[in-house]
Amino acid sequence: MSLTKLRIATRKSALALWQAEHVKTGLELHHPGLEVELVTMTTQGDRVLDSPLAKIGGKGLFVKELETAMLEGRADIAVHSMKDVPVELPEGLELARILARDDPRDAFVSNEYADWEALPQGAVVGTSSLRRQSQLRALRPDLQIRDLRGNVNTRLEKLDRGDYAAIILACAGLKRLGFGARIRSEIGPQVILPAIGQGAIGIECRREDPEVQALIAPLGDARTAQRVNAERSLNAALQGGCQVPIGGYAEIEHGVIVLRGLVGRPDGSEIVHGVISGRPEDGEELGRVLADDLLGRGADAILKALYEDA
Numbered sequence: 001m002s003l004t005k006l007r008i009a010t011r012k013s014a015l016a017l018w019q020a021e022h023v024k025t026g027l028e029l030h031h032p033g034l035e036v037e038l039v040t041m042t043t044q045g046d047r048v049l050d051s052p053l054a055k056i057g058g059k060g061l062f063v064k065e066l067e068t069a070m071l072e073g074r075a076d077i078a079v080h081s082m083k084d085v086p087v088e089l090p091e092g093l094e095l096a097r098i099l100a101r102d103d104p105r106d107a108f109v110s111n112e113y114a115d116w117e118a119l120p121q122g123a124v125v126g127t128s129s130l131r132r133q134s135q136l137r138a139l140r141p142d143l144q145i146r147d148l149r150g151n152v153n154t155r156l157e158k159l160d161r162g163d164y165a166a167i168i169l170a171c172a173g174l175k176r177l178g179f180g181a182r183i184r185s186e187i188g189p190q191v192i193l194p195a196i197g198q199g200a201i202g203i204e205c206r207r208e209d210p211e212v213q214a215l216i217a218p219l220g221d222a223r224t225a226q227r228v229n230a231e232r233s234l235n236a237a238l239q240g241g242c243q244v245p246i247g248g249y250a251e252i253e254h255g256v257i258v259l260r261g262l263v264g265r266p267d268g269s270e271i272v273h274g275v276i277s278g279r280p281e282d283g284e285e286l287g288r289v290l291a292d293d294l295l296g297r298g299a300d301a302i303l304k305a306l307y308e309d310a
């Protein structure tokens with residue numbers, strides 16, 4: 001291997017740095033002698049963490065600067081939470097590898113209550129995710145959902161300050177940052193369907209860069225890639241951005257992939273659920289078929305109403 005040095009573009013948040021370090025460690029393990037350097041940068045998403053992202057618009061707020069760095073040759077790969085990666089990538093880049101998935105579930109985090117069912121009538125719950133908000137409101141219309149932004153650490157601080165009875169975060173992010181003990185209960189996918197790609201880390205690189213692709217190849221997990229590709233295909237066919245109440249989650253068991261999806265109204269008054277199964281290698285086709293099914297059963301009208309409001 002002629003490459004001796006590889007540069008990873010990453011955001012500076014604690015979670016992004018953890019994920020980039022995780023990939024760095026994996027690369028060094030597989031390629032002794034390879035020098036791996038982190039190139040840190042601030043993205044538009046980081047700058048606007050305190051304002052409602054939905055109103056700023058645009059997809060990929062957390063990835064664009066990293067992609068520009070790769071296209072301009074200032075970095076070789078970018079490490080992302082797959083949840084934050086838009087379905088369409090810029091020309092010349094690809095998601096070459098997806099790592100084995102961590103816990104894909106949402107986490108119920110509270111200093112007082114054990115789970116969402118134990119919350120008192122009218123309790124205040126923090127989340128800015130329309131997907132979480134929609135599904136939680138459908139289960140508990142009495143709850144007051146309030147906006148909650150910032151990095152994982154900031155969100156926990158806001159909970160501890162007493163602003164909320166509980167908050168919802170991804171299990172994977174909490175565990176990676178050493179906050180696993182803050183999880184009072186895991187919320188299974190049958191209760192709140194996770195976000196597309198939740199819990200999976202992806203590596204993006206230049207399409208025409210065989211040397212870099214060879215280096216990252218051993219870090220990939222083929223089954224996770226099949227699952228996440230099916231979920232992303234559903235999202236693409238629904239034309240969902242990150243600020244749309246869409247959930248999607250695929251599992252592979254006994255050689256069969258089962259893909260679940262939903263589109264909900266933010267107030268939880270209507271949620272269209274669907275499920276499809278088939279061969280893992282047909283995941284992308286299954287995603288498109290499930291999207292058509294959901295759209296035909298009311299998701300179309302829900303999405304239209306959302307875009308008219310925005």
Ligand SMILES: NCc1[nH]cc(CCC(=O)O)c1CC(=O)O
Binds near residue numbers: 082152168172173197
């Ligand atoms: N939206 C931010 C974000 N992007 C990825 C994760 C968690 C880690 C993952 O899903 O891989 C989080 C935090 C959260 O939702 O709690």
